[in-house]
Amino acid sequence: MSVLLVASHGPGAGKTSVAAGLATLIARSGATVSVCKPLSPAGRTDPDAIYFAQNFRGGVAVASGDDSDSLDAAASAVRSLSGISEHTLVEVANPASGSGVSSSITAGLVERLSARVVAVFGYDAALSAVSVSSSVAPLGSSLAGVFVNQTGRYRAAETGRMLDEVSAAGIPVVTAIPEDRPLLSLTMNQLEQQLGGRWELEPSDGDEWVDRFLIGGNIMDSGAGYFGRYAHQAVITRAERPDIQMASLMQDTRCLVLTGGARPTEYIRVEAAKRDVPMLLVDGGTVATADAVGNLLGAVVPYHAHKAERMADLLAERIDVATLIA
Numbered sequence: 001m002s003v004l005l006v007a008s009h010g011p012g013a014g015k016t017s018v019a020a021g022l023a024t025l026i027a028r029s030g031a032t033v034s035v036c037k038p039l040s041p042a043g044r045t046d047p048d049a050i051y052f053a054q055n056f057r058g059g060v061a062v063a064s065g066d067d068s069d070s071l072d073a074a075a076s077a078v079r080s081l082s083g084i085s086e087h088t089l090v091e092v093a094n095p096a097s098g099s100g101v102s103s104s105i106t107a108g109l110v111e112r113l114s115a116r117v118v119a120v121f122g123y124d125a126a127l128s129a130v131s132v133s134s135s136v137a138p139l140g141s142s143l144a145g146v147f148v149n150q151t152g153r154y155r156a157a158e159t160g161r162m163l164d165e166v167s168a169a170g171i172p173v174v175t176a177i178p179e180d181r182p183l184l185s186l187t188m189n190q191l192e193q194q195l196g197g198r199w200e201l202e203p204s205d206g207d208e209w210v211d212r213f214l215i216g217g218n219i220m221d222s223g224a225g226y227f228g229r230y231a232h233q234a235v236i237t238r239a240e241r242p243d244i245q246m247a248s249l250m251q252d253t254r255c256l257v258l259t260g261g262a263r264p265t266e267y268i269r270v271e272a273a274k275r276d277v278p279m280l281l282v283d284g285g286t287v288a289t290a291d292a293v294g295n296l297l298g299a300v301v302p303y304h305a306h307k308a309e310r311m312a313d314l315l316a317e318r319i320d321v322a323t324l325i326a
Helices: 015-028 047-055 068-083 104-113 129-142 153-167 188-195 223-227 242-249 266-274 286-294 305-316 321-325
Strands: 002-008 033-036 087-091 116-122 143-151 173-178 198-201 212-215 233-238 253-259 279-281
Touching: 002 015, 002 104, 002 321, 015 033, 015 047, 015 087, 015 116, 015 143, 015 305, 015 321, 033 047, 033 068, 047 087, 068 087, 068 104, 104 116, 104 129, 116 129, 129 143, 129 153, 143 153, 143 321, 153 173, 173 305, 188 253, 188 279, 188 286, 198 266, 212 286, 223 242, 233 242, 233 286, 242 253, 242 266, 253 286, 266 279
Parallel strands: 002 087, 002 116, 033 087, 116 143, 143 173, 212 233, 233 253, 253 279
Antiparallel strands: 198 279
């Protein structure tokens, strides 16, 4: 069994998403793979560990500390997966302070499991070849790769040049993973909870997702030209605008968010039901609702199958996974 640790320079870098994407990519080759997070301050209630246990043949967290006994227990939990998987990915919990890449947790698991490490850095303008190289230097030959995650569209070139310098040091797999709309998507259930709305027409699947929000107002484009640009979109407009609602329903709209607290016309309700498009009513105005949507990034979580598949697609375009797990 090969063991690959996924560690990050700091919280919020996207370890869980990367681990799930790597597992999905490895599984596409026909190999068996498990993912787990055996150490966590949250213990058995850690949502990342539960996600892995339910979807990637992993197990829940078995220890919450970073002492020798906890590391022994974690290593034992990882070894227990050898009977069901050829490859095991382990998300490494971040320490209370400092970098998770070179933490005592990472070092302890490397030693106990003869594991290699993928170091994940969330994009930051302050990242440099020197700072990345110094962070991963303690890993020595156990370093398998460096990923810079959530790289903005207009920062890709400079990040690529920086990683070229890192790669020149002999690190086998180095890549930048872009910011991506599907990875930042929200489900219908999350949308309802975060906007505090109520369903006029409930979704048939609360896990259906949207990754864009369009404002339905006095637009100059045609309905098809404006609302027909994207899949997986939600449209925010006043309940009293059946013209805009109908124009959006004719395209690939996944949810209507109707503002102002009023109910839609019966005609719109029937047409939305025909197309299985849920309608969420919110009391606030369109501008206030759009502002609230702008604050929803904090509600984004990686626990959805389409996000693992999407991350696998992004990784497949950028890395040789066989080299990573060799």
